[in-house]
Every structure is written in C-alpha cells, then in structure tokens.
Amino acid sequence: MIAQKITKIVDYVKDDFKGYYLIEGTPSPDLIATIATRYLVDTLKLLKIAHIENPSIVPIVRISNGIAEHPIRIYASKEYKILVLLSDQLIDNNQMFGFSDALIEWAEKKKVKGIISLLGMAPNNTMQGIYGAGNTKNIHELLKAHGVQILENGLISGVSAELLILAKKIDACILLANPGHSTNFDCAAKLLELLGAVFKFEINTQPLEQESKKIISAIKEKMQQIYAQQQTTQGNKKEDKGMMFT
Numbered sequence: 439m440i441a442q443k444i445t446k447i448v449d450y451v452k453d454d455f456k457g458y459y460l461i462e463g464t465p466s467p468d469l470i471a472t473i474a475t476r477y478l479v480d481t482l483k484l485l486k487i488a489h490i491e492n493p494s495i496v497p498i499v500r501i502s503n504g505i506a507e508h509p510i511r512i513y514a515s516k517e518y519k520i521l522v523l524l525s526d527q528l529i530d531n532n533q534m535f536g537f538s539d540a541l542i543e544w545a546e547k548k549k550v551k552g553i554i555s556l557l558g559m560a561p562n563n564t565m566q567g568i569y570g571a572g573n574t575k576n577i578h579e580l581l582k583a584h585g586v587q588i589l590e591n592g593l594i595s596g597v598s599a600e601l602l603i604l605a606k607k608i609d610a611c612i613l614l615a616n617p618g619h620s621t622n623f624d625c626a627a628k629l630l631e632l633l634g635a636v637f638k639f640e641i642n643t644q645p646l647e648q649e650s651k652k653i654i655s656a657i658k659e660k661m662q663q664i665y666a667q668q669q670t671t672q673g674n675k676k677e678d679k680g681m682m683f684t
Contacts, residue, residue, distance in 0.1 A: 445533070445540035446491040447512075453487075455514065456549035460521040461556065461633065462541070464597045465528050468558035470615060473646070474626040475524045475556065478633070481641055484513035484522055488544075492537055494530030518637045521550065529597055538600035545608055552577060552609035555598035556629055558622065559614040568632055572611035573602050581611060584636055589614065623647050 463475030478484070489508035500507040510525045529537050545553060559569065569589040570581040578588060594602065598612050613632065615625035627643035634641045 445537045447488055447540060447544045449488045451487050454549045455521060457551050458519045458521050459552045459554055460545055460550050461554050462523045463556045464525045468622055470558035470622050470625045471556035473623060474629045475522050477646055479513050479522055479524055482515055484515050486511055487514045488512040492533055494533040495527055500526055518639045520637050534597055534600050538597055538604055542604045553601055555601055555612040557598055557612055557614045558625055559616040565616050568628060569614045570611055573605055574609050577609040577611040
C-alpha cells in the first residue's frame with residue numbers, strides 16, 4: 439500500500455508566535471496577493487522561519503542571491519508580530535483542503551492569534567475600496583476599526599475559503615481589494631497600506647509599480663516552466679501506459 443502524500447510544514451526555529459497574525463497570500467490569477475506579500479517580505483526584510491511541502495508542488499525552484507528557495511515559505515517579524523506566507527506556486531484544487539488544514543494546525547500549535555488572507559475582488563464599479571469578511575466578531579471589530587467595509591454577501595473560493603471554514607480556535611478573515619478602473623499593483627499598494635496601519639509599520643508603496651512588473655514577469659516565467667514540466671510529466675505517463683499494454 440502506497441502512503442498518501444500530505445502537506446508538511448518544516449520549521450527552522452522552535453519559537454512560538456503567540457499574538458502574531460499570519461498574512462496569507464497564495465497566488466490567484468490576479469496576482470494581487472503575490473505582489474503584496476513578496477513586496478512586504480522584501481521591504482521589511484522578514485526572517486524566513488519555515489517552508490511548506492505539498493504534493494502539488496512542481497520541482498521548479500527560485501534562485502535568490504545564489505540560494506535555492508523552496509516554493510512556499512513562511513517569514514516572520516518579531517517587531518510587528520506578523521508572519522507572511524509567500525508562495526511561488528498555485529495550490530492544486532485537490533490539495534487545498536489538506537494544505538489549509540495543515541496550515542491551521544500549525545498556526546494553532548504556534549499560538550498564532552489570527553490569519554489574514556489577501557485577495558483581489560472581481561472588478562465591480564458599485565463596490566470600491568477594500569472589503570473584508572471573517573469568522574468571528576472579534577475580527578469584524580478589527581476590520582471596522584480600520585475602515586474596512588464588511589462584505590455582506592458574496593462567494594469566496596480557494597485556500598482563503600478553506601481557512602475561513604476550518605479555523606475554529608483562530609480568528610480568520612479575508613481582505614479583498616477591488617481593482618475597479620485601477621491596476622493590480624494599485625490594489626496591492628492599498629492592501630499594504632492597510633496592513634501598515636493595522637500592524638504599525640511604515641511601507642513606501644511608491645516603487646511598487648516597477649517592482650510589481652518584475653514580480654509579474656518572474657511569476658509568468660515560472661508558470662510557463664511549471665506548465666512545461668506538467669506537460670512532460672503527463673507525456674511520460676502516457677508513454678508508460680502505452681508500454682504496459684504492448
């Protein structure tokens with residue numbers, strides 16, 4: 439019997455993170471969360487404290503300053519009491535539940551106070567600004583205190599949705615930026631400015647437009663590599679099946 443592969447979080451430090459908030463930014467098609475979390479990690483120079491191993495990860499890694507980076511990483515700031523999950527790859531639909539469940543379990547073990555997911559909202563001319571939704575009254579009060587409008591009705595999918603459903607002992611919420619007539623990096627900038635207000639850090643979002651172009655270019659290149667890798671893998675499987683029946 440073959441053991442089923444599961445999501446595994448590998449810690450680099452033994453510390454717990456009592457009172458911290460985990461900012462989750464797994465990739466979505468609009469790349470808003472990816473732009474925001476990568477800029478946040480780079481600008482605040484956060485410390486890498488863990489990586490996540492998941493069955494859906496394609497064996498393509500990012501090289502940074504000559505060092506291979508695991509595709510999904512968690513960073514921390516003791517000064518601002520935040521953790522940031524940065525992912526270079528999409529989480530496969532079949533792995534979302536297991537991934538989210540493992541992340542919740544890890545957060546509870548590390549005594550994390552809350553999880554904040556970043557998302558882009560489908561462009562809507564009647565809903566401008568940043569909206570939020572949560573799983574507790576406490577997180578609603580936090581959002582309202584910083585001028586975030588509560589999303590009364592809507593549909594959320596992906597890792598963020600799973601985290602909202604699975605989080606029982608931890609406050610969880612989503613922040614949705616509506617592009618409207620603006621660009622994705624404008625939305626990322628607004629999310630970063632809001633996070634700065636919540637966690638008391640200053641972040642200059644002026645260079646974000648130029649940086650986001652680099653980030654988007656790098657992500658597209660990686661996505662092309664992953665697609666090519668998947669096509670090769672599927673081709674090999676077909677060849678193997680063909681050999682079995684000859």
